[in-house]
Amino acid sequence: MVKKKGEVKIQIKDLNLYYSDFHALKNINMDIRANRITALIGPSGCGKSTLLRTLNRINDTIDGVKITGEILINGKNIYGENMQVDRVRKEVGMVFQRPNPFPLSIYNNIAFGLEINRMVKSRKETDKIVQESLEDVLLWDDLKNNLKMSALNLSLEQQQRLCVARVIAIKPQIILLDEPCSALDPKSTTNLEELMQEMKQKYTLVIVTHNMQQAARLSDDTAYMFMGNLIEFDETSIIFTNPSKKETDDYVSGRFG
Numbered sequence: 052m053v054k055k056k057g058e059v060k061i062q063i064k065d066l067n068l069y070y071s072d073f074h075a076l077k078n079i080n081m082d083i084r085a086n087r088i089t090a091l092i093g094p095s096g097c098g099k100s101t102l103l104r105t106l107n108r109i110n111d112t113i114d115g116v117k118i119t120g121e122i123l124i125n126g127k128n129i130y131g132e133n134m135q136v137d138r139v140r141k142e143v144g145m146v147f148q149r150p151n152p153f154p155l156s157i158y159n160n161i162a163f164g165l166e167i168n169r170m171v172k173s174r175k176e177t178d179k180i181v182q183e184s185l186e187d188v189l190l191w192d193d194l195k196n197n198l199k200m201s202a203l204n205l206s207l208e209q210q211q212r213l214c215v216a217r218v219i220a221i222k223p224q225i226i227l228l229d230e231p232c233s234a235l236d237p238k239s240t241t242n243l244e245e246l247m248q249e250m251k252q253k254y255t256l257v258i259v260t261h262n263m264q265q266a267a268r269l270s271d272d273t274a275y276m277f278m279g280n281l282i283e284f285d286e287t288s289i290i291f292t293n294p295s296k297k298e299t300d301d302y303v304s305g306r307f308g
Contacts, residue, residue: 061081061122061257064121065079080281083272084272086251087256098280100259102276103257108136108140109145125224143224144218152210153202160216168221181220225255228258231243272285273290
């Protein structure tokens with residue numbers, strides 16, 4: 052486990068998750084530090100996306116799911132009895148594998164979350180946040196004269212950036228990304244990775260990726276998972292050059308998986 056200096060943003064304690072009788076996550080313990088990119092790696096079906104989705108309680112929507120243990124964000128257990136799920140999902144935004152813009156205008160894609168969460172009181176305030184959000188994902192200059200255009204007409208990279216802008220508009224502290232580059236071409240992937248590097252100045256990012264090269268070049272910390280177990284979690288430079296577990300070394304070197 053990573054035990055380094057720096058503010059701990061997310062504490063995962065003795066986390067277990069069951070899909071009915073299937074034990075999908077097994078006694079996970081992790082401290083995820085603020086303003087860093089943490090990558091979750093491992094073969095398909097190892098629990099990466101399941102773990103990611105526990106961090107904003109999306110798994111709650113699946114029938115038969117049972118969770119034990121704790122996940123603390125800023126010291127508060129998001130599975131506590133008095134914790135409101137809507138509040139958790141406002142603080143912990145999510146970007147999915149394929150871009151999923153709403154079938155609305157570019158402007159309304161971003162304004163939607165602001166209005167649902169009652170975060171704005173005027174059109175002027177909405178305009179300001181829409182502009183700032185698009186600036187943060189480097190889309191404003193390209194789209195400022197086409198805000199009424201359907202978001203579905205954008206390129207895949209622009210759609211994914213818009214989805215990031217939609218998330219950051221509601222001012223989360225943490226952003227989860229579930230293979231956000233898998234539908235993108237290499238150039239668009241590079242562009243999105245550069246954006247994520249800039250974003251960690253303001254946010255804590257947790258990313259699921261099957262791409263070992265991406266995890267190595269992008270993340271600060273890396274967790275290797277296998278069959279629902281957290282095998283090893285440390286700084287990325289250690290995981291890829293001097294892991295403590297043979298299983299980790301076999302996976303990152305390509306001898307397994």
